[in-house]
Amino acid sequence: MxxxxxxxxxxxxxxxxxxxxxxxxxxxxxxxxxxxxxxxxxxxxQLRTGLDDGSHLVYVNTAGTDRPDVGAIYATILDALQRIPGVLSAAAVNTVPFGPREGTAGFDLDSAGTHFGRVADFYYGAPGYLHVMGVRLIAGREFDSSAYRGFKVMPPSGGVIISQKLATLLWPGRNALGRSIWLGKEHHYQIIGIAASVLRPDPGYAGIEDAYDSLFLPAELGAPQTGSYVLRTDPARRQAVLHAAYAAIQRIDPRLVVDRDSSGSITDLRRAFExxxxxxxxxxxxxxxxxxxxxxxxxxxxxxxxxxxxxxxxxxxxxxxxxxxxxxxxxxxxxxxxxxxxxxxxxxxxxxxxxxxxxxxxxxxxxxxxxxxxxxxxxxxxxxxxxxxxxxxxxxxxxxxxxxx
Structure with a gap:
């Protein structure tokens, strides 16, 4: 035709x-x-958190406080949260998967800043937070008790645990243990452990290929953003635990603002994201x-x-x-x-x-x-x-x- x-x-x-x-x-x-x-x-x-069982976790986000005795207040709150019926363990953290972004930062792979790495999310928390969250270490070691120190903006130089997928992106085919990353010239971290890949707090912030750009740092109780808490609970009692946690925090420090919109079980936070x-x-x-x-x-x-x-x-x-x-x-x-x-x-x-x-x-x-x-x-x-x-x-x-x- x-x-x-x-x-x-x-x-x-x-x-x-x-x-x-x-x-x-x-x-x-x-x-x-x-x-x-x-x-x-x-x-x-279809993204998975990478935690051993996110259905057990409840997150309580607070705006923090500038009181000089902040460490003592957080310790009192943490003790009260651990006593709530249905709570198996608790820890102070900056955020959790599907929670707010509280530690997003770009880093370099050399001290001169000529080799840019990635823009990743840094999880940090007080002693025990990795176990409460269910972060699974697959190589290397965890933080020593002496590594949990105070800081103003980011934890001081020391060891860092990196998510496996992020390590593979940065050093394909090579072992990431012992390598270093720099946040400017003031913060230098050496990779001491590799964890099973954990979803970054806000997976909608970046592309799918960046969803597991996560690292883990130690922080002393009372450091910035450690006034938020992750609780490992009996899944059947998550809502009761959440309301009891709100009441406990308000009872200990009525001036501490609890952000209920960004608090809840990991399951509920995921549901809101979805x-x-x-x-x-x-x-x-x-x-x-x-x-x-x-x-x-x-x-x-x-x-x-x-x-x-x-x-x-x-x-x-x-x-x-x-x-x-x-x-x-x-x-x-x-x-x-x-x-x-x-x-x-x-x-x-x-x-x-x-x-x-x-x-x-x-x-x-x-x-x-x-x-x-x-x-x-x-x-x-x-x-x-x-x-x-x-x-x-x-x-x-x-x-x-x-x-x-």
Whole structure:
């Protein structure tokens, strides 16, 4: 089938052809990026904390205090929390997976700062916090009791435990034990242990490939952000333990502000995180469906209009020997040309939208695989939408040409 007659026929409807091609291009660009965003959200829903059993953990987040006897206050609170029925153990920490970001920092792999490592999240807490959280050490050793010291911003130089996935990213194929990282020129840490990969506090803050960029440091009770607590509990008593913890903290220090929005069981914190992702998946899915529906109806309407205008031409072709399948194939091929033009334009638009999203919303680069997938989807949509009008055109009888004459 020659393409030239089709192009010639389409040039008689320049305005509608341009509108349809632009509509397909816009749909392709938005759908490709929306699909990529949906898959990123789905991947985040599948993240695991890396803790031995997150269902046992309850987190209580406080705003901290600037009182000079802060260490004594935190110790009193910790003792009270450990006495709550249903609490198996407790420790002071800065945060937990799905909790607030309290230790995000970039680090270098050399003292001169010429070899940047990553932007990671540092967990730190008072003695026992690794065991309470359920961090599993797979190589090296834990912190000595003397390592738990006070500090102003970040723990002083010393040992650090690194998440296995982060160690693999930094030193692929090599042993991370004994290597060093620097936070500026003041903080130098040597890796003394490797832990099973633990999810960073806010996995939505970075890409999926960065979700396990976590390190662990020791901190003296009373250091900044150690006024938050993680409790290992009987899972059946988590809510009762949480409310008892609120009451205990308010009883000991009424001026200490408990952030209840970011407190709760790890399971509840995860559920809140997943809720936001599920809402976004639903919204993006709705956008995709709406755009596909509008585009499909646009293709169907314009093709139906063209069939009506070409009724006599179709009748002449039928009288000259064209079969019904030839008429059907003609309109399907014509639509394929229009869809291909729209997709080609949409590729540039999709990349442009992604670049804008990367610049303003830290969205990851659009994977190339979504472009051919989007193309297949739009080609399929076009063929499905044109099928009805094309079948109607194929049913035009040869006598129509004679009656029109």
């Amino acid at each position: 020659s393409i030239r007659p089709m192009v010639s026929a389409l040039t008689r409807h320049r305005a509608s052809v341009v509108i349809l091609v632009l509509e397909i291009a816009l749909t392709f660009a938005v759908v490709s990026n929306a699909f990529a965003l949906i898959m990123q959200r789905v991947a985040r829903l 809720k936001n992702n599920r809402i976004m998946i639903g919204l993006l899915g709705g956008v995709i469906v709406a755009l596909m529906l509008v585009t499909g109806l646009g293709i169907m309407g314009l093709t139906g209009f063209w069939v009506q205008q070409r009724t006599r031409q179709i009748g002449v072709r039928r009288a000259l020997g064209a079969r019904r399948v030839d008429i059907l194939r003609y309109f399907q091929t014509e639509n394929l040309l229009l869809a291909t033009a729209g997709i080609a334009l949409g590729c540039a638009a999709a990349i442009g939208i992604n670049v804008w999203l990367m610049a303003h919303y830290a969205v990851p680069r659009l994977p190339v695989m979504y472009l051919p997938l989007g193309a297949l989807l739009l080609w399929g949509l076009g063929q499905l939408a044109v099928l009805g009008p094309a079948l109607r055109a194929a049913r035009v009888a040869p006598t129509v040409a004679m009656r029109a004459a």
